[in-house]
Amino acid sequence: xxxxxxxxxxxxxxxxxxxxxxxxIKKSKKKTKANSGREEVFSQISKVIEELIEGVEKTEIxxxxxxxPGIIDTENGLIKFSPNLPWENYKITEEIENKFGFKMKxxxxxxxxxxxxxxxxxxxxxKNVIGIFLGTGIGGGIILDGKLYTGVGGAxxxxxxxxLNPDGPxxxxxxxxxxxxxxxxxxxxxxxxxxxSRGRESILKEFMxxxxxxxxxxxxxxxxxxxxxxxxxxxxxxxxxLGIGVASLLNILNVDTVIFGGxxxxxxxxxxxxxxxxxxxxxxxxxxxxxxxxxxxELGDDAGIYGALSLVMGENE
Amino acid sequence: xxxxxxxxxxxxxxxxxxxxxxxxIKKSKKKTKANSGREEVFSQISKVIEELIEGVEKTEIxxxxxxxPGIIDTENGLIKFSPNLPWENYKITEEIENKFGFKMKxxxxxxxxxxxxxxxxxxxxxKNVIGIFLGTGIGGGIILDGKLYTGVGGAxxxxxxxxLNPDGPxxxxxxxxxxxxxxxxxxxxxxxxxxxSRGRESILKEFMxxxxxxxxxxxxxxxxxxxxxxxxxxxxxxxxxLGIGVASLLNILNVDTVIFGGxxxxxxxxxxxxxxxxxxxxxxxxxxxxxxxxxxxELGDDAGIYGALSLVMGENE
Numbered sequence: 084x085x086x087x088x089x090x091x092x093x094x095x096x097x098x099x100x101x102x103x104x105x106x107x108i109k110k111s112k113k114k115t116k117a118n119s120g121r122e123e124v125f126s127q128i129s130k131v132i133e134e135l136i137e138g139v140e141k142t143e144i145x146x147x148x149x150x151x152p153g154i155i156d157t158e159n160g161l162i163k164f165s166p167n168l169p170w171e172n173y174k175i176t177e178e179i180e181n182k183f184g185f186k187m188k189x190x191x192x193x194x195x196x197x198x199x200x201x202x203x204x205x206x207x208x209x210k211n212v213i214g215i216f217l218g219t220g221i222g223g224g225i226i227l228d229g230k231l232y233t234g235v236g237g238a239x240x241x242x243x244x245x246x247l248n249p250d251g252p253x254x255x256x257x258x259x260x261x262x263x264x265x266x267x268x269x270x271x272x273x274x275x276x277x278x279x280s281r282g283r284e285s286i287l288k289e290f291m292x293x294x295x296x297x298x299x300x301x302x303x304x305x306x307x308x309x310x311x312x313x314x315x316x317x318x319x320x321x322x323x324x325l326g327i328g329v330a331s332l333l334n335i336l337n338v339d340t341v342i343f344g345g346x347x348x349x350x351x352x353x354x355x356x357x358x359x360x361x362x363x364x365x366x367x368x369x370x371x372x373x374x375x376x377x378x379x380x381e382l383g384d385d386a387g388i389y390g391a392l393s394l395v396m397g398e399n400e
Numbered sequence: 401x402x403x404x405x406x407x408x409x410x411x412x413x414x415x416x417x418x419x420x421x422x423x424x425i426k427k428s429k430k431k432t433k434a435n436s437g438r439e440e441v442f443s444q445i446s447k448v449i450e451e452l453i454e455g456v457e458k459t460e461i462x463x464x465x466x467x468x469p470g471i472i473d474t475e476n477g478l479i480k481f482s483p484n485l486p487w488e489n490y491k492i493t494e495e496i497e498n499k500f501g502f503k504m505k506x507x508x509x510x511x512x513x514x515x516x517x518x519x520x521x522x523x524x525x526x527k528n529v530i531g532i533f534l535g536t537g538i539g540g541g542i543i544l545d546g547k548l549y550t551g552v553g554g555a556x557x558x559x560x561x562x563x564l565n566p567d568g569p570x571x572x573x574x575x576x577x578x579x580x581x582x583x584x585x586x587x588x589x590x591x592x593x594x595x596x597s598r599g600r601e602s603i604l605k606e607f608m609x610x611x612x613x614x615x616x617x618x619x620x621x622x623x624x625x626x627x628x629x630x631x632x633x634x635x636x637x638x639x640x641x642l643g644i645g646v647a648s649l650l651n652i653l654n655v656d657t658v659i660f661g662g663x664x665x666x667x668x669x670x671x672x673x674x675x676x677x678x679x680x681x682x683x684x685x686x687x688x689x690x691x692x693x694x695x696x697x698e699l700g701d702d703a704g705i706y707g708a709l710s711l712v713m714g715e716n717e
Contacts, residue, residue, distance in 0.1 A: 234654025236691040244651040246644050258683045327563050334561040337551025366575045374553040
């Protein structure tokens with residue numbers, strides 16, 4: 084018997100055929116073509132599934148799991164709202180079941196990725212896990228008692244929108260001073276451009292150019308290696324606030340593991356992690372801090388498909 | 401058949417005998433005598449139990465639930481640490497069972513009070529509930545999927561230690577800028593004294609005197625009624641930050657109900673609640689905000705005994 088795990092993003096669709104032990108038998112990847120409309124996206128998803136099940140009897144497929152961006156109602160198999168896919172209040176699970184006869188379970192992509200890390204990756208065997216992904220934005224997910232916690236409306240785990248300074252910079256969500264508005268790559272980009280425009284010298288100046296291209300983690304890495312003052316400041320600030328956000332989460336949820344992932348964190352883990360942990364320690368109640376281990380995500384781009392596998396295998400129950 | 405619910409505080413012990421429908425049959429209250437040592441406190445607890453079970457067969461008592469201050473390990477029935485009771489790593493449940501033959505379940509008093517509100521009070525029938533108690537400090541508790549969430553070490557729900565300003569006032573926990581250090585009655589007291597010492601005029605001046613007696617909610621009420629400028633400012637500030645703390649909690653946990661309680665909130669609910677909700681709205685993601693109802697605690701001093709009843713009745717499962 085087999086399972087299918089999928090990571091359906093706004094740019095690409097990644098799928099894998101797993102055996103019952105969670106070993107990847109086959110992978111498939113296609114462009115999402117999100118701008119070509121709903122039918123095209125559904126057709127791309129179908130193609131990935133068709134490639135994966137080639138040579139396998141349909142009756143041997145026990146189900147499909149998938150992570151998708153946006154607010155996903157896992158219980159009802161509904162895409163409520165997605166910023167990157169052309170669907171709203173769409174029961175994709177029903178369509179897939181009609182077309183292929185497979186039962187399908189879906190969840191928010193970031194949440195599902197963290198579920199993957201909790202079941203097959205950095206926090207394997209851990210019960211209470213917070214995942215934080217530092218990239219263009221700051222995403223997160225919460226596993227409590229071994230289960231993905233999604234809240235009453237499927238929107239829990241918006242870790243990027245913990246408030247750290249009510250008079251701070253404006254966030255994309257409309258509020259001021261969210262963690263994401265202070266510590267994400269987008270926030271770093273803005274702060275660097277602001278500093279450069281004030282005449283600050285930095286090796287980032289050449290990389291950033293007119294600022295139209297978003298800051299790359301590799302530029303920060305370079306800046307760090309060259310001991311560039313502005314880079315150091317920017318990384319310090321981001322790590323400090325990320326640690327404070329983690330502290331608030333720990334004081335609220337007293338978990339055993341925090342996993343860090345995302346582009347910036349994976350590129351700069353050696354530089355960022357000690358600073359994040361130091362800051363978290365300073366703002367977490369000691370008895371709660373000592374209960375917690377800090378880990379770096381291990382599954383990379385495969386976190387989503389492993390999480391999707393966990394969803395459909397019922398490892399989320 | 402009957403249950404006993406107890407609220408064991410640093411000052412007093414409140415107990416009630418409940419029937420199986422959750423009706424209070426009898427109540428008993430004694431001083432804790434926390435300064436007289438462990439044996440005396442245990443003896444006071446025993447006296448409350450003895451009064452409650454007078455005239456009832458021991459075999460008719462199905463169990464005892466109790467809320468106690470500090471870090472409580474519910475699973476193992478252990479008082480890990482208590483700031484107000486003379487015990488550390490003490491298995492009170494075993495002692496009670498040895499003495500009376502009743503099985504006992506314990507939990508942190510604030511958590512247990514919120515469980516009471518969630519099962520018998522303001523959030524009856526609700527599944528995902530955050531409770532926030534505004535008093536000398538700021539305490540809280542979290543009910544997820546109908547169950548008290550206590551975290552891996554029993555210390556979850558430290559809502560007063562959400563960080564709202566890493567460079568803010570020093571908190572009792574050692575960190576800077578915790579919600580409790582900004583918005584609790586103790587924080588208000590400090591801010592009022594600081595303002596008065598700078599020569600600020602206020603009707604609070606007479607009440608506060610030399611500042612040795614902690615600010616009373618009734619003084620704030622008086623100040624509000626008299627439209628005293630300093631009182632207004634202090635309440636505005638506390639409500640604003642409390643709302644921002646609530647926003648972070650909602651963005652993380654996407655619950656259906658937030659219950660507010662505690663001395664200050666109960667005395668000043670009409671003044672504070674609209675401001676707290678307005679502030680929460682400004683900092684919560686809209687889709688998450690609309691999922692949530694805001695309530696005032698209904699059970700008053702009985703929240704703890706009702707929560708203790710829920711604990712032992714297994715309503716926490």
